[in-house]
Amino acid sequence: MDTVIAILYSIPWDQILIQTINGIVTGMILALIASGLTLIFGIMDVVNFAHGELFMLGAYIGVRRAGDDRQFLAGAYHRDAGCRAARGGDADRDAAAAARPRSADDHPGHLRHVADPAELRAVAVRPGGAQDPGAVHRPLHAVLSAVPLVPPGDRRRSPRRSSAASGCSSNTATTASGSAPPRRTA
């Protein structure tokens, strides 16, 4: 009986609780990856060893968006609408108005700037003015914004897609400097 109690005391229960939660989190992520792998293997009979690279690509794009917006998923749509409105266009401005938060207190921080198209235009011409990513994301953000995600030829052809891929700061900057006229895509 004493040995049983001694063994029970020797087990670190708090760490086991922490590691259980940790393992479940990792396990859910792994389940998502593995079910995609299983799906492709089961239907197509292909062991997709490029699955990890798709995972890596998703992580890069997700962290890039989160670093730009400082809000994980909710900020992306607001910011896109604000950028489109800054490039001009009434339909886009309506989209920005629809995406505008009801009160400034709902979305604290720089999203208040995004809500107002004129203010965004004023801020965006200042280099680095519109973007102030958090200190945690700053090194990664600096590395990522040095590498354009689309080649320059593609950017002219499809301006909206390039703004979605590489953040809208470059687009608004070229628009403001007058080198490229704002193009209506809608």
Place this chain on the structure above:
Amino acid sequence: MAQAMGIPVPWVHTAVFAIGAGMAAASGVLFGPLVGVNHAMGLDWVLKAFIVVVVGGMGNLGGSIAAAIFISLLEAYASIWVSPAQAVIVSFVVLILTLLFRPTGLFVPTPK
């Protein structure tokens, strides 16, 4: 046979690959802010996912989900006593034992 019944097989293949790739990308988006992001992170995870697929049974969706949680819990518990980098050993041990004693996968019903 599916082609004969009017199912567009190439289209289904494309859609399945898109769904699988989308699942990988979604898990990457969810997991990227938790750990650091680097260009070599895919190799680690595709190895783990491959172990999970083999342990859960090839082509068995429910089995792979169960095996994913099973292996992650084992690794998490192992990382209490050894360092987390060495806890990967546990999943490889599970893979080897599975391939030795039950090659069809742990989480598939026993074939009669």
